[in-house]
Amino acid sequence: MSWYVDFFKRDYARLYSFEPERSAREAAFARNALKLEDGARVLDLCCGRGRHLRGLGAVGVDLDRESLHGLPAACAEMRALPLRNGAVDAVVSMFSSFGYLENDEEDRRVLREIARVLRPRGRLLLDLLNREYALAGFAPSAQRVEEDGTLIVEQRRFDALGSRLSVSFVIVSPSGERTDSPGHSLQLYTLTELARMLEESGLRLDRVFGGYDASDYALESPRMVAVARVT
Numbered sequence: 001m002s003w004y005v006d007f008f009k010r011d012y013a014r015l016y017s018f019e020p021e022r023s024a025r026e027a028a029f030a031r032n033a034l035k036l037e038d039g040a041r042v043l044d045l046c047c048g049r050g051r052h053l054r055g056l057g058a059v060g061v062d063l064d065r066e067s068l069h070g071l072p073a074a075c076a077e078m079r080a081l082p083l084r085n086g087a088v089d090a091v092v093s094m095f096s097s098f099g100y101l102e103n104d105e106e107d108r109r110v111l112r113e114i115a116r117v118l119r120p121r122g123r124l125l126l127d128l129l130n131r132e133y134a135l136a137g138f139a140p141s142a143q144r145v146e147e148d149g150t151l152i153v154e155q156r157r158f159d160a161l162g163s164r165l166s167v168s169f170v171i172v173s174p175s176g177e178r179t180d181s182p183g184h185s186l187q188l189y190t191l192t193e194l195a196r197m198l199e200e201s202g203l204r205l206d207r208v209f210g211g212y213d214a215s216d217y218a219l220e221s222p223r224m225v226a227v228a229r230v231t
């Protein structure tokens with residue numbers, strides 16, 4: 001089974017938590033970046049626990065059925081969306097939800113699927129970790145202590161040939177109980193590669209931000225937030 005099925009079901013929620021204010025700010029940024037009008041039909045692709053759904057006024061899709069209870073969302077693969085052609089005005093993919101798949105041809109399938117469900121001139125916002133930033137400050141390990149005293153140790157590996165970042169975790173609870181998580185594995189695209197992939201998938205890059213503060217993208221930006229439209 002693919003790593004992402006297990007990881008998001010089992011370990012993800014223990015490793016990442018988000019204040020509602022942060023999620024609301026991110027959703028507001030995405031709405032502005034996409035210039036969404038009231039009533040726009042928006043899909044939050046890989047919506048997880050749906051922390052952006054309300055702020056975006058979106059419906060969601062995610063592979064992890066358990067995270068979707070009570071949400072206006074469907075359990076589906078990002079490569080095969082349960083939507084008809086041209087069904088939505090915008091697609092949003094937040095917090096590095098693109099690049100998990102087995103190879104770049106599978107990632108291209110996702111972009112083609114996004115282009116299919118978008119209406120003509122519909123827009124996509126893709127929020128990715130900035131590869132240049134991740135590599136400039138690359139540290140093979142890091143640790144942090146959560147508010148409840150949980151210790152989280154990250155071990156990072158970067159495959160330079162494949163441009164793939166893999167991160168595994170050791171989680172030690174306040175009572176000393178240790179959990180080893182194989183973690184996640186993410187393809188990191190340069191902006192040049194991403195622009196080309198978008199173009200090949202029927203989408204054109206419009207603008208690139210460097211973070212949720214709406215700054216312009218630069219090498220040292222933490223994020224690479226691409227806004228594209230159907231050509």
Ligand SMILES: C[S@@+](CC[C@H](N)C(=O)[O-])C[C@H]1O[C@@H](n2cnc3c(N)ncnc32)[C@H](O)[C@@H]1O
Nearest residue numbers: 004008046047048062063064077078094095097
């Ligand atoms: C990093 S989380 C981001 C969730 C949410 N966008 C957020 O910002 O909190 C990535 C999500 O992608 C989902 N996912 C992973 N692979 C998927 C796939 N092949 N198809 C659909 N969803 C997938 C996971 O279940 C997980 O909820």
